Amino acid sequence: MADPMRIRAQSSGDKATVRVLMSHEMESGQRKDASGKTVPAWFIQEVTAKHNGKDVFSAEWGPAVSKNPFLQFAVKGAKAGDKIAVTWKDNKGDTRTDEATVS
Amino acid sequence: MQNRRETLKQSAVVAGLLATAGFPQFAYAAFNKAAFDAKSVQDSAKAAGATSIAESKDVTITGPDIAENGAVVPLGASTALAGVKHMMIMVEKNPSSLVAMFHVTDAVEANFSTRAKMGQSSDVYAVAIMNDGKALWAKKEVKVTLGGCGG
Numbered sequence: 307m308a309d310p311m312r313i314r315a316q317s318s319g320d321k322a323t324v325r326v327l328m329s330h331e332m333e334s335g336q337r338k339d340a341s342g343k344t345v346p347a348w349f350i351q352e353v354t355a356k357h358n359g360k361d362v363f364s365a366e367w368g369p370a371v372s373k374n375p376f377l378q379f380a381v382k383g384a385k386a387g388d389k390i391a392v393t394w395k396d397n398k399g400d401t402r403t404d405e406a407t408v409s
Numbered sequence: 410m411q412n413r414r415e416t417l418k419q420s421a422v423v424a425g426l427l428a429t430a431g432f433p434q435f436a437y438a439a440f441n442k443a444a445f446d447a448k449s450v451q452d453s454a455k456a457a458g459a460t461s462i463a464e465s466k467d468v469t470i471t472g473p474d475i476a477e478n479g480a481v482v483p484l485g486a487s488t489a490l491a492g493v494k495h496m497m498i499m500v501e502k503n504p505s506s507l508v509a510m511f512h513v514t515d516a517v518e519a520n521f522s523t524r525a526k527m528g529q530s531s532d533v534y535a536v537a538i539m540n541d542g543k544a545l546w547a548k549k550e551v552k553v554t555l556g557g558c559g560g
Contacts, residue, residue: 334526336504336528357516361514362514362517363514363517364514365509365510365512366509367508367509367510370503370508370525370526371509371524371525371526372482372524372525372526373480373481375523376522376523377521377522378485379511379517379522380517381516382515382517382518
């Protein structure tokens with residue numbers, strides 16, 4: 307299981323800005339190791355977010371997203387105290403969910 | 410009694426229903442592989458469902474003018490337009506141009522930022538795919554001093 311994500315959700319006006327830092331290798335599939343073999347691609351393919359249990363955000367990523375990816379988006383109508391849960395799933399089927407409270 | 414053909418047909422239907430219902434364990438199947446495999450900006454926009462492509466001032470791409478490290482280039486895509494279905498970030502000269510595709514819903518703003526890898530200096534694009542199939546894009550040139558794909 308991968309390391310936890312760091313999520314910060316901050317409300318400003320009628321929306322909340324969510325910043326997520328995930329811990330993932332994000333191998334592009336272009337790199338070669340010391341013996342000249344291609345390192346197989348290993349990257350987060352799907353990211354979804356829930357606001358108080360309701361799906362609000364989803365994204366598909368390619369291998370060109372940086373290692374330990376950063377993501378920022380804004381959820382409309384989220385207030386302080388609301389829960390934001392973020393889930394990622396990589397191309398090997400690994401998945402992880404973490405939750406944060408809007409401040 | 411069911412024969413094999415019927416069984417296969419039914420399981421395909423069920424899988425389709427589950428995928429549209431958005432169960433996370435089946436969402437994997439919905440991954441738009443064609444869009445990510447496409448080499449050029451136009452091809453991946455088309456694979457994501459765009460019918461016409463035009464430049465637009467209403468779409469914004471944010472990024473640095475010069476990126477010292479191509480492995481982490483902060484890029485953002487945003488638009489104030491209504492009726493956006495997807496926002497995409499693309500790097501033209503990467504092996505596959507599409508970096509990330511964000512699905513816009515009523516509950517989130519069409520304003521996303523992330524960090525991307527860039528192999529070399531290139532134009533980066535923000536593409537907004539509207540509900541009617543139009544794709545609107547904006548581009549910006551980012552110079553990379555150190556590539557982030559090979560090595």
